Amino acid sequence: MYALEAHHLSKSFHTDTQTIEVLRDISLQIPEGAFHAVMGPSGAGKSTLLNLLSGLLPADAGTLTVAGQTLNGLSDQALTLLRRRSIGIIFQAFNLIPTLTVAENIALPALLDGKPLPKARLDQLLEGVGLTHRANQIAEKLSGGEAQRTAIARAFAMEPHIILADEPTGNLDSCSAKTFCETLTHLNQTLGTAILLISHDAQVSAAADTIHLLKDGAICGSFESQHDASVVATRYLELMA
Template identity: 45%
Template structure:
């Protein structure tokens, strides 16, 4: 695996990469309303690798979508790299995302007609920023794709496509990179390579990564794991191992099931 250029200094950043202050999000109205996030507050330091986990319906996907500017919370504040996410228009929110946020998705989201190099440069072009061919090629070399610049996505393996997605997220030097189940479509070996690369971007490149996952092994690559349940923070685990994460998730799932059983007791017939 290619290592990042240690001579290249990370961009100047604030000490706090991401902050959520009393963030809430409700879908629906009346009796059908579902509280996806319930007064969530958290702070993540720059240069950290955080995994977010929780049972199905816990709010982890909504947390990522709101924190990444893909959805708007109903209340609360979100700050990325010291700047508050806001703006009354979708254009303002789009500009904020392009300047401060990187994305890595499960299905890569690469354009099939663009080469590896062109896909990597796309965020810069969309933001109207100057594209530096040397910078783009350096990032692709750092993720192990220096000899694949002219290849199209369908000429790459799944793991290589996800490496392109990582390079695309890195090239704009974002304040935070959000990764949504980035290994869900990969085989075990490719998944481990991608997770190791994400950890390397934090340790060597100074990036801040927030990983949403259901996989305890994937979460074990992070510095710490945040747990959600019923839209609320339900604890954290530092220096996680796969076994410790799995045990915590089992206990959390049991508690959630017990609470729901109390809310909806079985009826005798």
């Protein structure tokens, strides 16, 4: 069973004068509970891929299945529900509501879904991301590392099938990035939620078990990270050559 399955996805953007082919024939399978990463240079199409996989952007061709539900042809309302309940997203820029507290930000997706987040679940998430002592802090007063760990907890709040993260450590210092990766790994292992992490950083991608390389809009190879940044960096350079 796969948390996410993509087959032959493609995407182009059109301007008045030209067509930019950004993704070509992308197929990816993320098993339930797996931790995968997509790496690639700037402009390779990573963010576009994440936008397709999260249902934010329609693909031109191909099929996408999340949590056993095929997204192709879903109504806007069904897509919104699937995205809210089955997909957790972590953005580079955190995207917290600055005037709400850590706890309120984490509980927001559940509130929007009409079912307040149970206190025990909130406490478990706060503890999981190491922010129990910051629960009542206003988000705008958090450090970058704390803000991104709040965003992790928010992404896990609805017990999604998969977490998608686009360059989530891009605004963090290396120490906070390391804590971020350790937190994500811990939650992947304890909660069993699948993760697809997008990063161009070998150190960060090494947190994932399996890495897919995106080059010029196509997957050019996949390999096991061995949780070793130097292995990842070496394989990356070989496959990109």
